[in-house]
Amino acid sequence: MEYRRNGCQFRDYVLAEQSLQQTELDQRSQNYWFSRLDNFPPAPDLPLAKNPKELKQHRCQRYQGYLQEGDRSCTSRVWSDNIKNYLSSVF
Numbered sequence: 001m002e003y004r005r006n007g008c009q010f011r012d013y014v015l016a017e018q019s020l021q022q023t024e025l026d027q028r029s030q031n032y033w034f035s036r037l038d039n040f041p042p043a044p045d046l047p048l049a050k051n052p053k054e055l056k057q058h059r060c061q062r063y064q065g066y067l068q069e070g071d072r073s074c075t076s077r078v079w080s081d082n083i084k085n086y087l088s089s090v091f
Contacts, residue, residue: 020026
């Protein structure tokens, strides 16, 4: 998959994501959340449609889609907002 309209490729996103993992900010954030793990409430006990032990064959399905130009810019804004929230949660 290659989008050249805005000059960015998925590779650019992956490299940017990896570069965040090598920062002091990321290490502080990781330490912060790991220190809170013991205080998290337990996961909810949600009802299942079927007992997993009763399944004879497990099926997985892959979905594929493409974003239109307007959707990509919206997704970029959401991603940008999430990064801001991630960074502000550390401070």
